[in-house]
Amino acid sequence: MAELPEYTVADLEREDAVDVESFDNDDAVDLGLAALEVIDERGLNLAVRIVLRGDVVFQAKLGTTGPGNDPWLAGKAAVAERFGEPSLLVKLRHAEAGTPFEERTDVDHELLRAHGGSIPIRVAGEVVGTITTSGEPDVVDHATTAEAVRRYLSSR
Numbered sequence: 001m002a003e004l005p006e007y008t009v010a011d012l013e014r015e016d017a018v019d020v021e022s023f024d025n026d027d028a029v030d031l032g033l034a035a036l037e038v039i040d041e042r043g044l045n046l047a048v049r050i051v052l053r054g055d056v057v058f059q060a061k062l063g064t065t066g067p068g069n070d071p072w073l074a075g076k077a078a079v080a081e082r083f084g085e086p087s088l089l090v091k092l093r094h095a096e097a098g099t100p101f102e103e104r105t106d107v108d109h110e111l112l113r114a115h116g117g118s119i120p121i122r123v124a125g126e127v128v129g130t131i132t133t134s135g136e137p138d139v140v141d142h143a144t145t146a147e148a149v150r151r152y153l154s155s156r
Contacts, residue, residue, distance in 0.1 A: 004137055004139050004140060005139045005140065005143045006100065006139065006141075007088060007092065007116075007139060008092070009089065009092050009093055009096055009144070010074075012085075012086055012088060012092065012153075013089070015086070015146055016083070016147075016149055016150050016153055017089040017119075017120075017122065017143040017149075018031075018119065018120070018121045018122060018148070018149055018152075018153065019075070019089070019122040019123075019124075019125060020121075020122070020123060020153075020156070021123065021124065022123060023052065023121055023123050023128060023129070024052075025052065025057050026117040028050040028052050028057040028058050029057070029058050029144070030152060030155070031050055031058070031121075031131055031148060031149070032048060032050050032052060032057075032058030032059075032131075032150040033150035034148040034149075034151040034152045035048040035133065035145065036048065036060055036062070037062075037146050037148075037151070038147045039062055039133075039144060040062070042144065044061060044062070044063065044135065044136055044138055044140065044144060044154065045063030045064045045065055045136060046062055046063070046065060046067075046071075046133045046134065046135040046141065046144060047059070047061040047062070047065040047069040047073060047083050047133065047134050047135050048060055048062075048131070048132070048133050048145075049073045049077070049130075049131075049132050049150075050121075050129065050131045050132075051077055051129050051130050051131070051132075052081065052121070052129035052144070053128055054118050054129060055131075058075065058079030062134070062135075063135070065134070065135045069134040069135055070085070071113075072115070072117075073112070073118075073132045073133075073134045073152050074111075075110070075111060075112055075113030075115075076113050076114075076115055076117045076118035076130075076132050076141075077118045077130040077132045078111055078112050078117075079112050079114050079118060080118035080119060080120045080127075080130045080132070081120060081127055081129075081130055082112065084120055084122075085120065086116070086118065086119045086120070086145075086146075087113070087114055087115060087116060087117060087119075087132075087142075088115070088117070088138060088139070088140065088142040089090045089117060090114045091114040091116065091138075093119065093130070094114065096154050102116035108151065115138040115141070115143050116138030116142030116145075117132050117133045117134055117138055117141030117142055117144075117145055117148055118130050118132035118133075119132075119145050121145060131145055131148065131149065132145065133145045152155060
């Protein structure tokens with residue numbers, strides 16, 4: 001197995017964010033297709049879901065993914081939406097502060113899962129949706145989602 005990527009808070013803060021002037025269903029499909037391309041190139045078992053204004057606009061499950069990925073897709077997306085930053089960044093910020101997210105008592109851990117793979121989508125600074133992957137170790141999920149975002153943004 002290939003070596004897993006490693007991230008720091010600073011690494012994640014430097015990554016491209018999706019903050020565009022407009023983002024509609026067609027854009028979501030374009031972003032989803034970019035994710036499928038990355039997943040296929042890397043030979044990964046990943047599910048990808050793009051939610052826009054509460055609506056699942058794009059979803060695909062590749063390889064061995066299935067219904068078991070659904071709670072992870074939803075939980076990671078809920079973290080990215082609530083905190084307005086990538087789910088892995090939320091996880092790492094908590095770890096760096098010495099207070100692991102999993103130990104928070106003020107959140108429902110069935111609904112909010114601070115594991116890598118979800119990145120918020122913003123229009124003019126406002127979070128309007130998320131792109132999320134699930135199925136591999138969370139740093140691989142994040143790396144895949146981040147690469148899909150990079151490709152999508154470079155094609156706009």
